Amino acid sequence: xxxxxxxxxxxxxxxxxxxxxxxxxxxxxxxxxxxxxxxxxxxxxxxxxxxxxxxxxxxxxxxxxxxxxxxxxxxxxxxxxxxxxxxxxxxxxxxxxxxxxxxxxxxxxxxxx
Amino acid sequence: xxxxxxxxxxxxxxxxxxxxxxxxxxxxxxxxxxxxxxxxxxxxxxxxxxxxxxxxxxxxxxxxxxxxxxxxxxxxxxxxxxxxxxxxxxxxxxxxxxxxxxxxxxxxxxxxxxx
Numbered sequence: 100x101x102x103x104x105x106x107x108x109x110x111x112x113x114x115x116x117x118x119x120x121x122x123x124x125x126x127x128x129x130x131x132x133x134x135x136x137x138x139x140x141x142x143x144x145x146x147x148x149x150x151x152x153x154x155x156x157x158x159x160x161x162x163x164x165x166x167x168x169x170x171x172x173x174x175x176x177x178x179x180x181x182x183x184x185x186x187x188x189x190x191x192x193x194x195x196x197x198x199x200x201x202x203x204x205x206x207x208x209x210x211x212x
Numbered sequence: 213x214x215x216x217x218x219x220x221x222x223x224x225x226x227x228x229x230x231x232x233x234x235x236x237x238x239x240x241x242x243x244x245x246x247x248x249x250x251x252x253x254x255x256x257x258x259x260x261x262x263x264x265x266x267x268x269x270x271x272x273x274x275x276x277x278x279x280x281x282x283x284x285x286x287x288x289x290x291x292x293x294x295x296x297x298x299x300x301x302x303x304x305x306x307x308x309x310x311x312x313x314x315x316x317x318x319x320x321x322x323x324x325x326x327x
Contacts, residue, residue, distance in 0.1 A: 108252075131312045131313045133315075140320075141320065142215075142216070142303070142318040142319055142321060143303070143305075143316075143318040144317075145315045145316075145317075148313065150313040151313075189254065189255065193312035194312060199312060200245070200257065200312070200316070201257075202247075202255040202257075203254055204253055204254035205253075205254050
């Protein structure tokens, strides 16, 4: 069975500090991995995705994530947090066709000025 | 517009009433998904449409829930005899195809409150 675990439902960082949001997955087959962001009162939008090309994936707004097969992880990072990064972040895994898509429970990021 | 749209944006109903939620996907997207997002929880898959194939209804929580899609266009999610536990945000997403690596594009959601 496939699943996604996001450690930390709430993360707070100071403006300018490193952002690290953790995502671990379980999958019996090579996965596709995604990070989506949900800004307040907006729909989810794609930040970045891993589709079996480069293991380090760069996304929008300075975010990046690294696929580590040995650790079954796909953690999201950003070197320097900005106030506008405050949002809910969801990790997701897909292992086949459209119905095999699983989301984590989300991590709420707060940026402290 | 070019994005996924959903209506209504908010719906308040009384327990036992039926509600219908609408989703307009991006034109040309063959795959359409419905999810439920309860407060403080992740996205719960409900149903998936791919072109003219039979939908995958494996995520529907009970027979009170049903959904239809007209070809590759608009979809409606119907909840009959609503219960308070149905209160949630219902999200619709579409993607270009059913392939697992396709990006899903989400609508803003319908916030349902059952009193």
